[in-house]
Amino acid sequence: MNIDGTPTRTLRAHPGTRVIDIIDQTRLPHALHWVRVGTLDEAAHAIRAMQVRGAPLIGATAAYGLAIALGAAADDAGLEHAFDLLLRTRPTAVNLQWALTRMWQRLQPLPPGERVEAAWREAAAIADEDVAQNLAIGRHGLRLLRQVPRRHGSVLNLMTHCNAGWLATVDGGTALAPVYAAYDAGLPVHVWVSETRPRNQGLLTAWELAQHGVPHTLIADNAAGILMREGRVDAVIVGADRIAANGDVANKVGTYLKALACADNGIPFYVAAPRPTLDFDLTDGRYIRIEEREAGEFRHVHGIDAHGQPSALQQLPDGEAVANPAFDVTPARLVTAIITERGDCPASPAALQALYPEESHG
Structure with a gap:
């Protein structure tokens, strides 16, 4: 989507510094305010407090939240703790569980030393796939709307x-x-x-x-x-x-x-x-x-x-x-x-x- 003519996603990832930026949706529609998320607790809070909303965005945010968490603790205990904490944030949207399970299946077999880079790549893939899926939904939905x-x-x-x-x-x-x-x-x-x-x-x-x-x-x-x-x-x-x-x-x-x-x-x-x-x-x-x-x-x-x-x-x-x-x-x-x-x-x-x-x- 464009904001003031500039293509913009709701989530900006910065793999080099291991943080993401999100739009604080609790401030909308009165103010467009970006929030930096750099810890597991901040990612969990963003989901729980509805700074990010919507099943697909919740899933993508959780994936990046897991990647951020592994920067502090990439061993099995750290992976399991981050997975469990993020999974408990919102119970109804299945995209949250789906994204975390996909991250777990990708990361758990890897040695801890390889998990962080792999986590950021997998989270980026989840985000990119969401965009592609939504564009396809738009095309199929347009065909139906033409017939209404x-x-x-x-x-x-x-x-x-x-x-x-x-x-x-x-x-x-x-x-x-x-x-x-x-x-x-x-x-x-x-x-x-x-x-x-x-x-x-x-x-x-x-x-x-x-x-x-x-x-x-x-x-x-x-x-x-x-x-x-x-x-x-x-x-x-x-x-x-x-x-x-x-x-x-x-x-x-x-x-x-x-x-x-x-x-x-x-x-x-x-x-x-x-x-x-x-x-x-x-x-x-x-x-x-x-x-x-x-x-x-x-x-x-x-x-x-x-x-x-x-x-x-x-x-x-x-x-x-x-x-x-x-x-x-x-x-x-x-x-x-x-x-x-x-x-x-x-x-x-x-x-x-x-x-x-x-x-x-x-």
Whole structure:
């Protein structure tokens, strides 16, 4: 993606100095601020505190976090400690487990003296593959979007939830990759962006769409249904944090409600995700662990004050009981198609196996 005309990835690696730079997404959309990560604890904090967000970017950050950790301790104990610490940071996004497992399989057989250089190479490969996969998702998704009937004039009105764009990946995005491809191809496109409470990741989507010039409108989460009912939404496209072998999709909480509204109004509901988000070891979505985040995220509203400084406003008393699930699961029957780097397919075990025959466990 371009920022002020400059091609930019969300993660910058500096192998020579054994550090990475990340965008602190907790500061967006009010400020674009880069943070240097040079220790294992800093990498774990970046993931846990949501300075980096989105399943693909979490995976890439964890891979680099492991590489950084080995600079301090590359023996078996150091490798195992870093692996375990990073794995515990976020439980739902399978890309985290996938990236760390891939790093482990590459590094564990090597002598400790060879692990550091190999770790940085493998982390770079994971990052580069993410970018290539997202570009392919964009191409396949564009083909589908060209076929979507337009209900409200000539403009293709899309809706998304949370942030599954450039900021959620190393570059390119998942759910937004087809949107950017459509816009760049000259399709008249407009995006309804839901705010995605309580962390308001929709604000990040609006920020990056504005950076790319894509027309969009930010809405409250609860406004999605009426827009669909009024015929002002042609398709919904979201990302995913984990997709089970049967096509059930875990994504940011609120996704399930949008899928239900799509089903009631005959609107296509697409899920865009690369291979690392598919969990062929999980038979269905009932077994996906849903992350419960701390209550303070719900009790406070974050923004900037009249002086442009970051500020938090408490909206609930401390004693008020709060539940804060970060994700929900949309059953496969509500998903029109899953868009991956290999193409699109129905959300069914047979279709996913046909797309990835090497994953057959039979």
